[in-house]
Amino acid sequence: MQVSAEYVQNMIKEGVNDLNNKENNNQSSHAIIIDGKSLDFVMQSTSIKEEFMSFALRCDSVICCRTSPIQKATITELVRTYGKQICLAIGDGANDVGMIQKANIGVGISGVEGQQVLNPEKSLLSFSWMQINQLYAMFSYLFN
Numbered sequence: 001m002q003v004s005a006e007y008v009q010n011m012i013k014e015g016v017n018d019l020n021n022k023e024n025n026n027q028s029s030h031a032i033i034i035d036g037k038s039l040d041f042v043m044q045s046t047s048i049k050e051e052f053m054s055f056a057l058r059c060d061s062v063i064c065c066r067t068s069p070i071q072k073a074t075i076t077e078l079v080r081t082y083g084k085q086i087c088l089a090i091g092d093g094a095n096d097v098g099m100i101q102k103a104n105i106g107v108g109i110s111g112v113e114g115q116q117v118l119n120p121e122k123s124l125l126s127f128s129w130m131q132i133n134q135l136y137a138m139f140s141y142l143f144n
Helices: 005-024 036-044 046-056 069-082 094-102 129-143
Strands: 031-035 061-065 088-091 105-109 122-124
Touching: 005 036, 005 046, 031 036, 036 046, 036 061, 036 069, 046 069, 061 069, 069 088, 069 094, 088 094, 094 105
Parallel strands: 031 061, 088 105, 105 122
Antiparallel strands: none
C-alpha cells in the first residue's frame, strides 16, 4: 500500500467519524496507532496536523511506532501545546531522550542502549507492565 498525505487525511477523518459515532452510543474508548511515515505527512501540513491533534486529544491512547527521535519529541511537544492533558513519556534508550525531556513527566527505563535515560524525573532499573500501569495511575491521580 502506498501511503500519501491524502490517505493519512482520509484515515484521520474516518477515525473522527468513528469516534463521533462511538461517543453518541456511549462507547468512547478509542486509540490511534500511527507509524513514522504517516506521521511525516501529518507534520508536513498544518491542516492535517491540526486535524490529527484534534482527533488524537479525544482518544484514550495514541501509539506512535517506527518513529525517529525527532518525531517522538515533536509529537510529545504537540500534545503539550494543543492539549491540557499531562503528558507521560516512557522510554528505554538514547533515542527516547528528547521525548522524555519534552513530556510533563518523563520516565526512563535503564536498558541495554545506555544510561542516557537516567536523567528524567523517574528512572526504573527493571520493570513490569504492572509497575508501569501503577506509575501511570499514580501520576494521573496526582495531576488530574
